[in-house]
Amino acid sequence: MVAPAVPPSSPSAVRPRASIRALAEETSRSYGGVHRLLDGAGTTFRSRSGVPRRPES
Template sequence: MTRKIPARRLAPGPDRDKLAAELKSKYDAGKSIRALAQETGRSYGGVHRLLEDAGATFRSRGGDQHRTES
C-alpha cells in the first residue's frame, strides 16, 4: 500500500526545535492539541510528540471544567 501524501517528519535540528517551541507557546496560551494539529496539518500524535519534546506540561483531558458550588 502506498501513501498518497508523504509523511511530514522533521529531522532533529533547529527547524524542529523552532516548531516545537512555537507549538508549546500556543498550547501554553490555551490552544488544544487538536487545534494545533489542524492548524499545522500534522497529526495529533505528531503535535503531542513535538510538545513533549519541548517540555510542555499537559493539561488533563476533557477541556476546561468550571464547576459552581450549589
C-alpha cells in the same frame, strides 16, 4: 530587533492554551506529531476531564 525565543511557527507561539487537535489542524500535522513535539519541548499538559476509569479487576 531581537528574535523571539520561540519561532512563530512553533505551536506554543501560535496559541498558548490551544488544544492539541486545534494545533494539529492549524499546522497540518497529526495529533500524535504535535503531542510528541510538545512533550519533547517539556510542555505541561492539562489533565483529562470526565469520570476517572475504574481499574480492571
